[in-house]
Amino acid sequence: MIVNETKLKGCYILEPKVFEDSRGFFMETFNFEKFEKKVGYKPNFVQDNVSKSSYGVIRGLHQQSPPYSQAKLVYVLQGNVIDVAVDARKNSPTFGQYVSVDLSSRNRKQLFIPKGFLHGFSVISDTVIFAYKCEGFYNKESELNVNPLDKDLNIDWGIRNDDRILSEKDLNAISFKELEPIEL
Known part of the structure; x- marks a missing residue:
């Protein structure tokens, strides 16, 4: 596994080893010991989720407030997304900055998003x-949602305005300026 830290401390792009031959491929999507050794963090993943979406869908920006904050390891099983993590950690030197990563079933990259980050993605396939993979269980009462089209964040989702599909919850979410920084 190749591990590269992004410009946001604690947020990593992972590239698992893939073994391919004429029959197809095999890859290990997660190994606790390797992850801990390379990243220096012991995740406690307790919930796995899978979603299916069509072209133009933008999901996010989501997080849960403490003590229900979730770190996530995300990846694509089929298709292609632009995945975004926004640093919302109080007193972080990169507060309000984001990373945008192309995740696909072809490149097989993964993104580890630590607690205190907002997360979202857009479907470009x-x-x-x-x-x-999530640390901590889903807790509806602790949801924090920021509008993914927030002008201050100015995220390029790779989707033309006319093709964007967002939930009412995300369209009506608060701006990043209205978000109380996450204190962990």
Whole structure:
């Protein structure tokens, strides 16, 4: 596994080893010991989620407030997304900055998003099947949502305005300026 830290401390792009031959391929999507050794963090993943979406869908920006904050390891099983992590950690030197990563079933990259980050993605293929490993269980009452089209964040989702599909919850979410920084 190749591990590269992004410009946002604690947020990593992982590239698993893939073994391919004429029959197809095999890859290990997660190994606790390797992850801990390379990243220096012991995740406690307790919930796996899978979503399916079509072209133009933008999901996010989401996080849960402490004590229900979730770190996530995300990757694509089928298709292609632009995946985004926004640093919302109080007193972080990169507060309000984001990383944008192309994740696809072809490049097989993964993104590890630590606690205190908002997360979202846009679908840039016909469809996508997207997988999440989460620390902490889902807790509806602790949801934090920021509008992914927030002008201050100015995220390039790779989707033309007319093709964007967002949930009502995401369209009506607060701006990043309205978000209380996440204190962990």
